Amino acid sequence: MHRKIYFVLVVFFAFFCSPALLAQAGGPVFFMGEDVLHPSGFVLTVNEYVRRPFQSGLGGQARQDEVYINLTMVNTGVKTFSIDPLKDFELELHNTFPAVIDQEGRAAKVSFNVFPSTQSRIDLYFKVDSEQKVAPVLKFKLEDSTVGVVCDAELEKLLQKGEEGTLTTEEAIRIGQALINAGRFSEAEKNVKPALERDPANTQLLLQMASVEDASYNRENVGFYLQQINPGNISSQQEAFAVGRLAVSLGFYPLAIAVLEPFASTGRLEDQQKLLLARAYYYENRLTESEQLLTPLLAAGTSEHTAFFTMGNLYDKKNELDKAIEYWEKAVEIEPNYAEAQYNLGVGYFKLKKLDKARECWERVRLLRPDSETLLAAEEALKATEY
Numbered sequence: 001m002h003r004k005i006y007f008v009l010v011v012f013f014a015f016f017c018s019p020a021l022l023a024q025a026g027g028p029v030f031f032m033g034e035d036v037l038h039p040s041g042f043v044l045t046v047n048e049y050v051r052r053p054f055q056s057g058l059g060g061q062a063r064q065d066e067v068y069i070n071l072t073m074v075n076t077g078v079k080t081f082s083i084d085p086l087k088d089f090e091l092e093l094h095n096t097f098p099a100v101i102d103q104e105g106r107a108a109k110v111s112f113n114v115f116p117s118t119q120s121r122i123d124l125y126f127k128v129d130s131e132q133k134v135a136p137v138l139k140f141k142l143e144d145s146t147v148g149v150v151c152d153a154e155l156e157k158l159l160q161k162g163e164e165g166t167l168t169t170e171e172a173i174r175i176g177q178a179l180i181n182a183g184r185f186s187e188a189e190k191n192v193k194p195a196l197e198r199d200p201a202n203t204q205l206l207l208q209m210a211s212v213e214d215a216s217y218n219r220e221n222v223g224f225y226l227q228q229i230n231p232g233n234i235s236s237q238q239e240a241f242a243v244g245r246l247a248v249s250l251g252f253y254p255l256a257i258a259v260l261e262p263f264a265s266t267g268r269l270e271d272q273q274k275l276l277l278a279r280a281y282y283y284e285n286r287l288t289e290s291e292q293l294l295t296p297l298l299a300a301g302t303s304e305h306t307a308f309f310t311m312g313n314l315y316d317k318k319n320e321l322d323k324a325i326e327y328w329e330k331a332v333e334i335e336p337n338y339a340e341a342q343y344n345l346g347v348g349y350f351k352l353k354k355l356d357k358a359r360e361c362w363e364r365v366r367l368l369r370p371d372s373e374t375l376l377a378a379e380e381a382l383k384a385t386e387y
Contacts, residue, residue, distance in 0.1 A: 029137065029148045029182040032156040036147060041077025042114070044140060046070075047121075049151040054127060067091060067126040068106065069138060069151060074119040081142070084111040089124050090139045092148075093132035099124050135178075150178070162191045169199045176208045185215040203233050207243055214246065222250055231258040241273045248280050256280040264293075271297055275307050282310050287317055305335035312344065324348055339370030343378055350385070359385055 030036045032046045048070040069091075075081060085108040089099045101109045107125035114120050128136070135152040158175040161167060167175065172195030179188035189212045196205040206225045213221035226247055234240050240263055244256040260277040263269050269277065274293050281290035294311050297304075312327030325348040331341040346361030358381075365378035
């Protein structure tokens with residue numbers, strides 16, 4: 001049975017924007033088996049996804065896979081839609097692959113119309129890199145908009161199973177993460193919360209519930225779930241990084257340090273993870289440890305704006321304003337919309353009695369519309385330095 005997904009015009013424009021891989025989804029995405037209803041009345045459903053090694057004509061096997069996707073389009077509206085199967089569809093893995101013509105002649109290749117009160121069922125064909133194994137996202141362009149559908153039959157089954165009964169812990173984690181990545185947080189909660197009640201110490205389930213609450217800006221509940229995480233239960237650096245990243249973003253710096261330090265002490269952190277730990281050290285006033293992590297990262301040529309920002313903060317703590325400003329300016333050069341660096345740069349100029357330059361920085365902060373705390377600080381600084 002297909003699940004119908006309805007959404008109003010406002011939600012449509014919020015969703016039909018930047019398509020992305022499941023792991024990088026910037027907004028809600030859909031799944032196989034769901035009837036995705038456009039406000040115009042156009043309905044798209046992905047029915048089947050088949051991937052197999054591509055066999056060359058000489059009997060050899062190339063480093064490509066061929067993919068067939070079967071889908072149904074139904075027009076319940078009043079407008080006729082013209083569909084070009086080779087131009088309107090793409091398949092995203094790590095890279096984007098266009099629809100192409102297949103040797104068997106199964107796949108659609110000629111433009112056609114979907115008239116009101118009619119439906120069309122077609123196959124699409126793609127050749128993809130055989131080494132790219134992530135869940136693919138079918139992108140469909142309709143007029144000026146694009147919709148993404150995750151083509152993963154197992155996720156389709158887990159969605160159905162979650163609606164009808166109880167998921168195992170592993171199943172709940174898989175579908176929960178997929179729904180979170182898709183921006184469908186209320187559905188994720190329905191699948192994750194019962195599993196967490198049965199397995200209350202599971203780190204991944206706790207992190208997922210914290211992510212769900214974070215999407216609702218419920219800091220108190222985020223803290224509740226994060227504080228249930230036992231750093232000793234974390235076995236992989238990827239899991240530690242996921243916990244640490246959310247903990248730092250919400251100000252739970254001791255937790256971030258607790259989960260990342262064991263991996264740092266054995267040399268198992270990547271540069272991005274070292275930077276996260278350095279930031280947590282800084283916010284906990286463990287300045288020497290923060291600098292010890294940042295210095296080799298900067299010497300190696302990192303282009304991460306937060307590394308320059310944090311080093312600038314460290315120099316500010318040492319009352320070396322010229323060096324602090326140098327690093328804040330570099331952070332802003334890399335990321336001009338980095339409001340916190342713009343604000344700190346203004347503070348640095350103010351301390352050097354360069355009032356006009358300080359106010360310019362704070363005015364830029366105001367234009368950037370940052371978080372309320374940074375915005376309020378900039379507005380108060382501007383008010384206090386009026387002349």
